[in-house]
Amino acid sequence: MRRTVVSALIGWSLVLGSQGCGSPTDPESDLSPTLLERSSEVVLGYGDEVAVDGSVVRLAFGQVLSDSRCPVDAVCVWQGNAEVEVGIRAGMGPTIPLRMNTGLDPRSADWQGIRVTLVELMPAPRTDVRIKPEDYSLRLKLEPLG
Numbered sequence: 001m002r003r004t005v006v007s008a009l010i011g012w013s014l015v016l017g018s019q020g021c022g023s024p025t026d027p028e029s030d031l032s033p034t035l036l037e038r039s040s041e042v043v044l045g046y047g048d049e050v051a052v053d054g055s056v057v058r059l060a061f062g063q064v065l066s067d068s069r070c071p072v073d074a075v076c077v078w079q080g081n082a083e084v085e086v087g088i089r090a091g092m093g094p095t096i097p098l099r100m101n102t103g104l105d106p107r108s109a110d111w112q113g114i115r116v117t118l119v120e121l122m123p124a125p126r127t128d129v130r131i132k133p134e135d136y137s138l139r140l141k142l143e144p145l146g
Helices: 005-017
Strands: 040-045 049-051 057-067 082-090 096-101 108-111 114-122 137-144
Touching: 040 049, 040 057, 057 114, 057 137, 082 114, 082 137, 096 108, 096 114
Parallel strands: none
Antiparallel strands: 040 137, 049 057, 057 082, 082 096, 108 114, 114 137
16 A cells, blocks of 8 residues: 655654653663564565564654665666665654665664664666655664674
């Protein structure tokens, strides 16, 4: 089911604006000190928010900030780059924006003992197709640090 860009943007602003009690740094929090027990991969559609299996971690696909990747049907001198913004939070805690790239650093970001890596931004660009924001999806890898 597709969402309109307006609802995706409104949903993202609600995710960014959400606050709650209990954070991983709050000593009275009921959250486990280990937010992520094992590595995991998730695929997010544009504007989606998901809970990571077996943890209190939630991820949201905020936006594609730029996309200059080389189209698959072209020959380019450079692969190009896309920059995305992903929101991450624990439970009902505040959402923290993370920015990652496909071709430049940083390709990953660390948060609360978790490394989030941008594995793939889909679809790959083509010379004859303009990608609409709602057509994007991304694959992320999450790994516990330490």
